[in-house]
Each structure stands twice: as structure tokens, then as C-alpha cells.
Amino acid sequence: MWNEVQETVDYIKKRTGFTPRFGVILGSGLGGFADDIEIEHSIPYNELPNFPVSTVEGHAGRLIFGKIGGNAVVAMQGRFHYYEGYTMQQVTFPVRVMKYLGVETLVVSNASGGVNPFYHVGDIVILYDHINLMPEHPLRGKNDERFGPRFLNMSEPYNLALISKAKEIAVTQGIDVKDGIYLGLQGPTFETLAEYRMVKILGADCVGMSTVPEVIVARHMGMDCFGVSVITDIGDSDGVGSVSHAEVLEAAAKAEPKVRTLIKELIVQG
Template structure:
């Protein structure tokens, strides 16, 4: 893994003259954020050595390098999921690469199903913590000490400072936000009524199929993380939204302008 990461980083650095500070991982329906970036370089995933290629509709498949205000960023236009058949090490490989491109702050976005009765479709939820219920762990196997410690402290997976600044930004921009705990499941099926009940009992406010692996690996390398989720459907023990991936994308796209403004201003100010 170490050698693969260094090979990929060397390739990217040979193609660009750019040292990003922020890494941004865009979820379903949120790929339009790249319109807010003053783009300097774009590298399709299929040209980057060792990189997986996204197979999911709504995930385009390129690294976009540029600036937001005075901050240099790289955005993943399309992420990878365990349910696509990739290993957790493949899913999180781009996060390892980001670290060695010089990035120390990661912003992740996703679309999720809500179980908190105070949520509604279209709500923007700042992730304050997560519950990992995925069947594989990205740090399983021999630990590479050059990346991080064998036993990782996860007492603060999402930066309290970044959360505080994001809430300040949301207030200033009059963007309504909630906060909550994100529970990660494997997918690709949407949850049953009983699974929604389980999520709620376990302490989750929303549930999705991404984000958790990337944040674990980012924290393994001591990167600061901020996560935001768009509620695209609701479910509880009595009722469940009939939902398709197309409807998820539609709901995410409706909330996208507010999410984009929140993330953009957070990056500028933090």
C-alpha cells in the first residue's frame, strides 16, 4: 500500500504543479460543487495509476484541482463504495493519496436516509459522530506505521472546531442545518423497516453506505474531518418512503445549492 500510494502521488505531482490544503469527497447528487472551484487541473480516475473507477450514476470520476477563495483544494468528483465490489483499502486509497499531496483537512458529503423524527427530506445534517456497522474495516491487516498507529483513537472523528465554524457559517448564510450521528451500512439495498428501527435503537440519526471508511482512514493519518449529509428519504418502524436511486439524486440536487454554499464558505473561513 505504501509503495502504491507513493507511485500515485508521484504521478499526480508530475502532471500538476499544485499543493492542495483541502480534500473534498463529493457524494450522490453533489458533484456540481466543482462549479464553485476555480479549476486549474482535472485528472480522470482512469488515467491515475492504482486508482479505482466509480461505477455509480451521479459519480463522474475525476480529481479536480483548483482554488476556493485563497484555499487550494482537490475534489473527488465521484467516490468509491464497498458495495461496488472494491475492498476497503481500495475505497479509501484516494484519502491516503490526498495526505501525501499535502492535504490536512477533508470534507466529505453524502446522501442518507433519515430516522430522526425531527428530520425531513432535503435537510442538511452536519455529522457529529458515526457508528461503523460495515462488515469490513479499512485498517484491518498489517498496520503501516508510516501511515498511522495500530490502534486509532476515534474520540473525535469529526473536528469540533470545523463543526463550530460550519454552524457559524450556516447562521450567517441563513442555511438551516441539523446535526446528528451517521450510521454506515454496506448497501447497496435501501433499508427495511426493521433495519431503520435498528438504526434508531443503536443511536443513529441517519444511515448511508459511505463516508465512515474515508473518515477512519483520514483520522488514521491525523487529518481533520468535516462531514455533511443530505436527507434524501425518511423511514421509521411504521412507515418507509418508496425510494429509488433517481429519487435520491433528485432530493440531493435540490439541497445542493445550500450544501455548496456551506462547504465553500467553510473552506474560505477555516
């Protein structure tokens, strides 16, 4: 994989001459964050060597380079998921590319189902930990020490200083945020009531189909991570009966302005 990553990085550097400090992965219904970026370059995934192509509705499928408050950013407008048929190495390939473009801090967003009884649809949750129940691990296989260590310490998957700063921003901006633990499952089916109960029993507050592999790989390479989740449905008998992907996108879109403000200010304050 090392050679493929370097080939993609070289292609992007020659095409853009851009060195981003922040990387952002935009989840379902949150692609509008691109409007907050002073865009200097935009490259569709299908033009990037070795890149997969997003197949999910609500994911535009392009890499955006630009500035937010003077800080250089690269944003994935659309991510890749294990349920699409990609390997975990393909799912996390863009994160490795970001690292070697110069990214030090990775911001990940997602839409998720809530099981915490204090959550409501539209709530914004700052992630402080996660539970990995994906069927395959992104670091499985022979380890390349050039990327990171064989055995990775995951005691702080989401950077505590970034979490503290984000909470201060939320207070200043009048944005209500919750804390939460995210549990990653394969998908693409939404959870059954029994599965939602399982998620709650295991100690998570919300559940989704992404984020965990990307954060693991980012931490493998020493990147700081910040995660935010939008609760788009509630895991009870009422919420489960009506949930659809269209409703997930609708709920995420309503919360998007606040999420955008939170991420934008976090980057501006550097």
C-alpha cells in the same frame, strides 16, 4: 500499499505541480460543487495509476484541482463504495493519496436516509459522530506505521472546531442545519423498515453506504474531518415504500446549493 500511494502521488505532482490543503469528497447528487472551484487541473480516475473507477450513477469519476477563495483544494467528483466490489483499501485509497499530496482537512458529503423524527427530506445534517457497521474495517490487516498508529483513537472523528465554524456560517448564510450521528452500512440495498428501526435504536440519526471508512482512514493519518449529510428519504412506512436511487439524486440536487455554500465558506474561511 505505501508504494502504490507514493506512485500515484508522484504521478499527480508531476502532472499538476499542485499542493492542496483541503480535500473534498462529493457524494451522490452533489457533484456540482466542482463549479465553485477555480479549476486548474482535472484528471479522470482511469488515468490515475492504482485508482479504482467509480461505477455509480451520479458520480462523475474525476479528480479536480483548483482554488476556492485562494485556498488550494482537491475534490473527488465521485467516490468509491465497498458495495461496488472494491476492498476497503481500494475504497479509501484516494484519501491516502490526498494526505500525501498535502491535504490537512478532509470534507466529506453524502446522501442518507433519516430516522430522526425531527428530520425531513432535504435537511442538511452536520455530522458529529458515526457508528461503523460496515462488514470490514479499513485498517484491518498489518499496520504500516508510516501511515498511522495500530490502535487509533476515534473519540473525535469529526473536528469540533470545524463543526462550530460551520454552524456559524450556517447562521450567517441563513441555512438551516441539524446535528446528527451517521451509521454506515454496506448497501447497495436501501434499508428495510426493520433495519431503519435498528438504526434508530442504536442511536444514529441517519444511515448511508459511505463516509465512515474514509473518515477512519483520514483520522488514521491525522487529518481533520468535517462531514455533512443530505437527508434524501425518511425511514418510515411512507418513505421506504417509494425510495429509489433516482429520487435520492433528485432530493440531493435540491439541497445542493445550500451544501455547496456551507462547504465553500468553510474552505474560504480556512
